[in-house]
Amino acid sequence: MDFSDLSDEDLWLQMQDDLYDGMKEEVAAETREALTRGFSPQEVLGQGLVAGMDIVGVDFRDGVLFVPEVLMAANAMKAGMEILRPLLAETGAERIGTMIIGTVKGDIHDIGKNLVAMMMEGAGFEVINLGINNDADKFLEAIKTHQPDIIGMSALLTTTMPYMKVVIDALGEEGLRDTLYVMVGGAPVTETFAKAVGADAYGRDAAVAVELAKAYMAKRRAA
């Protein structure tokens, strides 16, 4: 892939287009090209990746893009982020955020949770997807390993929903609760339930979950 004849402006546009079209290898190559040209990781993130995903987000919301297209775009975003993330960390730039997400113990239903993980990656978050059937210890272990900003828990079954409280209580016992933003979701989950178990937020769908996560990170950076 040769981008040498593209102006800087055209490179950003090409990057946004390729992101929109879910072209993972192209987006990775363009990310490297922009870095080679001397742009800071922060600039590449803002003018290339985030600008592209903003268009994806709007078109998804407006019913232009379909879920499989958003998935491809999110994968392309992830490919770009994998290159940028270590550089952003080195420069001490503000982090977009890290999330640990999993379905709670006893529950193996994870389609919705995977959709949330995908949308979060599309928004630039680093997502550690613990998969299904996670007990409190698994969440605690992953928190210690990955130092996330956000914990996401999901359940489809009314019989497994109460386990979210077990995890939240365990976070409290370990002294981790106050530094983490706890988000819950799943078909039977409600705002009321989220409050009752002591979660910080309830994401009624994937797009709302991403908005909540972004708002939290912005607030945290401002604090």
Added chain:
Amino acid sequence: MQPITYNLPVYDLLTVEGVARVHNMSMRILRELGIDFYDDEARDILRAHGADVRGDTVFFDEELLLKYVGMAPSQFTQLARNPQNNVNIGGNNMVFAPVYGCPFVQDRDGGRREATLRDFQNFVKLAYMSPYIHHSGGTVVEPTDEPVATRHLDMLLSHITYSDKAFMGSVTSGNNAADSVAIAEIVFGAERIREHPALLSLINVSSPRRFDDRMLACIKVYARARQAMIITPFILAGAMGPTSVAGTVAQLNAEALAGIALCQMINPGTPVVYGSFLSTIDLQSGAPTFGTPESQTALYISAQMARHYNLPFRGGGAFSSSKQPDAQAGYESVMVMIPTVMARTNFVLHAAGWLENGLVSGYEKFVLDCEILGMLHTWARGVDLSDEAFAMDAFAEVPPGGHFLGTAHTMRHFRDAFYRAELFDYNSAEQWELNGGHDTYDRASARVKQLLASYEAPALDAGVAQRLHEFVAQRKAAIAVEPRDF
């Protein structure tokens, strides 16, 4: 209760060759890709009976699979507390059961809210009072005000106390399934339920291609106690299956047959129902969609596959994504219920009450669905071609241009000649306005109140009732001291 038998031609959507192609694809999935079973003992059983087990994944060859599927009865009788309400499952029989599993309820006056045990009991009462609902169902709503660990006991006790129709067992854990069997033994007798099942329980496959530990624990308990199960893959095509009807049906067929074979390996002859819960997602938003044309095609084909293996079939229901009993709810529900009947579905879970993709049991929706079920009863009965039905004596009485309102034939039949919907309005516009200009939602709301106010509980033997309450109290006390993390 009015039992329903299907006397019309069964709608076979596929040719014989089409059925063979679905079958062959399912066999390929089972042979080359396998199905995951998240239970050590279940995999040991499968291995001991000749399946190829590698890690969690179990591979079946066609001969082995069909040998065990062939041991399942093509028809069976489920016992009800009132023997007149026993239900035959299979053949030309159709059984309509209420909605299942909803954490919320909805009605006109109270809106959408979390379901309670009281709601559970109300829906059991409504199902008991409808002549068109043949079964008390299972988790008609999820009683979220009761502790998770003991909820199943309250639900079973409510089915038995407030209805005398057949009911479903708990599938939330192996222990809860064992409690269900113990309760059925108290009500029906331990030996009797081994001859005819008293429980019919809903085993879901967590598609694609996996049975979870809870469901497998329940399969083991129920198969050993010879209680009936519905093995139902739950597939929203596009997410849990491919975006094509043929592929999704082949997947469903493979998953259902694998579960049915396991039941027969555990206890040959265990009554099972081939289940299909197959709808689509909106690929634009990711939301589940019901009443879509593709899901109806898939329903017809899965019913046809069940007939191919000579197994009773479960599928369909009064599905909708709507939030209230409005036009969308009515259209979508009927769009599914007609194929459900024309596919000759033997057990129709969710035949009444379903709203909002199954998250909500709707009170008014329930009684409105029952109205449609009544019409479907009449329709499924088929056409009477007797001399009396051809009414020669009526023609002889009425001259050209005359009317039939006063003939002897009319006098013999007028009361039940045509189905009369109680919740639909047949008045003139003026009369309708004079009556208050109510829509179906209003009328259904009044109907729910009237039904619940006039409910009378069926008789329950005092000795049985006492033993049941003792059992429930003893189990609740035991569960209270069991180690549990929530």
